[in-house]
Amino acid sequence: MMLVTTYSEARKTLASVLDRAKQDGSVLITRADGSVFRLTPERTEGSPFEGIGTTISLPKGSLKETLASLKEEMAERR
Helix, strand or coil: CCEEEEHHHHHHCHHHHHHHHHHHCCEEEECCCCCEEEECCCCCCCCCCCCCCCCCCCCCCHHHHHHHHHHHHHHHHC
């Protein structure tokens, strides 16, 4: 059953309200002026880079050198 709670109570017990939204799919939060809000968890499926591979082959140390060079260049611009 979906939880319906007041704004004041949701503020006091935010962690449990978030847990309940995760468990039930959503929670309704009502305000004194009559407005109602639905709190729903975002669905995450892991990293957006998961499963992406690369065939780039860099010489050992070249990335470190490039980053050091960029850092130095940025410092000179300041």
